[in-house]
Structures are given as structure tokens and as C-alpha cells.
Amino acid sequence: MPRQRDVARPTGRTGRPPATSRAEILAAARLLIDRDGWESLTIRRLAAELDIGPTTLYHHVRDKDDLVVQLVNAHVDQVARPDLPDNPRDRIIVAWATIHDALADWPWGAEVLTADGFLGRLGDSALWFVETIVAGAIEYGCTPLQAVDLFRSIWYYTVGEILVRAHTDRRRSDVGAADFEFGLGKLDPSRYPQLAALGDQWPARSSLDIYPLVLPVFVDGLLTQATSKTH
Known part of the structure; x- marks a missing residue:
């Protein structure tokens, strides 16, 4: 009886194939953040989540900020x-309110956008909002540089x-909540x-979302300040 040859067994990585597309990487990163928090996102941990090596990730992203x-x-x-409304002032407010609501859903995304210079890294959709705000300010009567200052001030x-x-x-x-809230009522009123008179009203007030009220005033x-200097 002829001797049966050994069947070669597969070696190396088994299971699901490595996910290396940009869409799969971004989806895995979003899942990791939503599940474990913003601080959990690192290149090494994301690579482990995708079952690929960190070097493979660097073909798609430069670093964590990218x-x-x-x-x-x-x-x-x-x-x-x-x-967008016809009035340029109202267009600015609508655009900013939309930006705020979008980032409020993903506050960790704002973390990496806190340094000046991020505009050059934004995509077309995000730049559309920036263009809308700057163009609205210029149409209202601001100079281009004043429009930049307006954008940066509201952005901060x-x-x-x-x-x-x-x-x-x-x-x-x-x-x-009980340990977090500070009690102004304990302050010496003399x-x-x-502040002492406000007491617990301050922390209660701080929990309110007043952005929609403050934005138009801002x-x-x-x-007004910018256009008063140009007229």
C-alpha cells in the first residue's frame, strides 16, 4: 500500500482577512471610540482591533491626529x-449652529481641531461650512481678514x-453628580x-444649553465691531 503523503497545513494568519481599506479602518476606529472612549484610540490598539500590523495602518494615516x-x-x-437664508448674518448663524450640533455629537473630534492650521486638513464638506461663514461675513461688510477673525473667534x-x-x-x-456639583452656598457671604447668593443656582444653570441663545449675540x-471700523 503506497504511503500517504502528509497534507500541507496552512500557516500564518487565519480567520478574517486583514481590513486595510480606508472605510473599514474608519469604521473600526469609530466603533472603538464609541465603545471604549476617545482615550482608547491609539494606532497600535486600532491595528489590533483590525487584526493587522501597525505598519499597515500607516499606509492610510500619518498618525492619530490624521x-x-x-x-x-x-x-x-x-x-x-x-x-441658507438670504441674509448673510443669518447664514453665518445657521452654518455655525450646524457645525456645533455636528461636533457636539462627537466632542472628541473637536479635540484635534483645537490648534490653528487644521483648515488645510479638512475635506470638501467641512470646508463648505467655512466658506459659507467667511463669505457671509464679507458680504455683510467685513474685510476678508475681519471675516477670518470672526470665524476664529466663534470657533474658539x-x-x-x-x-x-x-x-x-x-x-x-x-x-x-452629588460629589461633582460645587456648592456656592457654602461660601462666606461677607x-x-x-456668589453665595447664587448658591446652587450656578451648577443648575451651567447644565443648560445656551449656545443657541449666545451664538446670535456673539x-x-x-x-458690528468689524463693520464699524470699515465705515
């Missing part, structure tokens, strides 16, 4: 462009509001009469 910018661009691609406020609210919610969740003030 990965997050790509995630933000992909997120903004899904945001519907709002109907918007990102700051989103990050403060996100970090506050996370902190409150970590330590518990030294801090107004825009009006910046537009």
Missing part, C-alpha cells in the same frame, strides 16, 4: 447642508463650549456676596 481628522471629515460628509467659543460640556459630563459620570457683536 486619523481623527479623517474621522471628522467622514462624519461631516454625513451632515446635511442646511438651507464653539469648541470650548463643546469640550467643557463633554468633560463636565464625563467628570460627573466618573465621580457622581466676602463673596453675589455674531451680532463681532459683525
